[in-house]
Amino acid sequence: MKTLGYAAQRADAPLAPFAFDRRALRPNDVAMEILYSGVCHSDLHQARNDWGWTTYPIVPGHEIVGRVIEVGAEVAHFRVGDHVAVGCMVDSCQSCDQCLQGEEQLCRDGNTGTYNSPDRITGELTRGGYSKHLVVREEFVLRVPDGLDLSRTAPLLCAGITTYSPLRTWGIGPGSRVGVIGLGGLGHMAVKLAVGLGADVTVMSRSIDKAADALALGADRLLVSTDEAAMAASASTFDLIIDTVPVRHALDPYLPLLDVDGTLVIVGQIGPMEGTNTVPLLLGRRRIAGSPIGGIAETQEMLDFCAKKGILPDCEMIRMDQINDAFERMARADVRYRFVIDMASLTL
Ligand code: NAP
Ligand code: ZN
Secondary structure (H helix, E strand, O other), rough: OEEEEEOOOOOOOOOOEEEEEEEOOOOOOEEEEEEEEEEEEEHHHHHHOOOOOOOOOOOOOOOOOEEEEEOOOOOOOOOOEEEEOOOOOOOOOOOOOHHOOOHHHHOOOEEEEOOOOOOOOOEEEEEOOOOOOEEEEEEHOOOOOOOOEEEEEEHHHEEEEEEEEHHHHHOOOOOOOEEEEOOOOHHHHHHHHHHHOOOOEEEEEOOOHHHHHHHHOOEEEEEEOOOOOHHHHOOOOOEEEEOOOEEEOOOOHHHHHEEEEEEEEOOOOOOOOOEEEOOOHOOOHOOOOOOOOOOHHHHHHHHHHHHHHOOOOOEEEOOOOHHHHHHHHHOOOOOOOOOHHHHHHHHO
């Protein structure tokens, strides 16, 4: 199937129109017309090869909402016309212990990313959601529950599940005290989801600028992370802190904020971190952890939870040809709080 997307040809090149083919349907494949695509900071990192593993050309995009236009002969759960979604993975081995318990993101053989990842059968590089069409095996297609606004659902597929999963892993519920470092795409979903689960939520931001937004999103307060006195006054008051900062940064200011047995979970920066003082870890039995996206079943659970609770991201809709400006704005944290590309703006 011929399709059109936007690709980067080099780390220092802007995204530009790029024509390519989607594979012919395998028996277990679902083909969709993409309606909306969220813009994740990971798209920017990978388009610019920040992590050193990008192969060009790259078509980013792993927050995808679409409509089914064709299904393979063996597809059991989807029909033409269904509203569906795809997140950060499009395949995994489906047979290891992690896949069998619904943690495909932790597949022992590595999951297949929605873009810039070799297809498990042909070895061809996958291409993501900044495009008109997508073909994905049925097991990695999510159902958009009735009642979710399609135009605001896409960011749930990465920003939503990446923050929902640690909230569930660490058993967050009523009475839990949750901190969120960085109020961006992931951060604002962490706030909404933690509030939805009944937690007391504090945003930790570099300035006071987003204080009104934090409260409007449902947070109980905003703590200015550069205010040493305010940080000291908050020592030992958190059960879980979710760190969404996209760049190298120090954890030392945040670790003393955890209560005994508290956990700081990194979902943002990938790569070497600043040297860390272990004193607060040892003396408070505190932990540093990491967490990648979430499994398919948990992603469906998160979508259903959002539909039930009326939780949706705050989105700024853009045209496909505004993506380079959106990337620049995202690089300087000027987004409130997720760009979503209206794919109708890209015509074949
Ligand atoms: P984003 O929308 O750009 O938000 C990041 C936020 O971090 C900003 O709004 C800002 O919040 C804060 N920040 C930005 N630059 C900073 C700096 N230099 N120092 C301190 N704080 C800074 O990004 P996102 O889409 O939420 O993604 C965040 C990170 O998560 C990215 O690195 C992305 O690759 C990663 N990610 C990981 C996973 C996973 O599976 N673990 C999944 C998706 C994304 P304030 O202005 O409030 O300080
Ligand atoms: Zn993402």
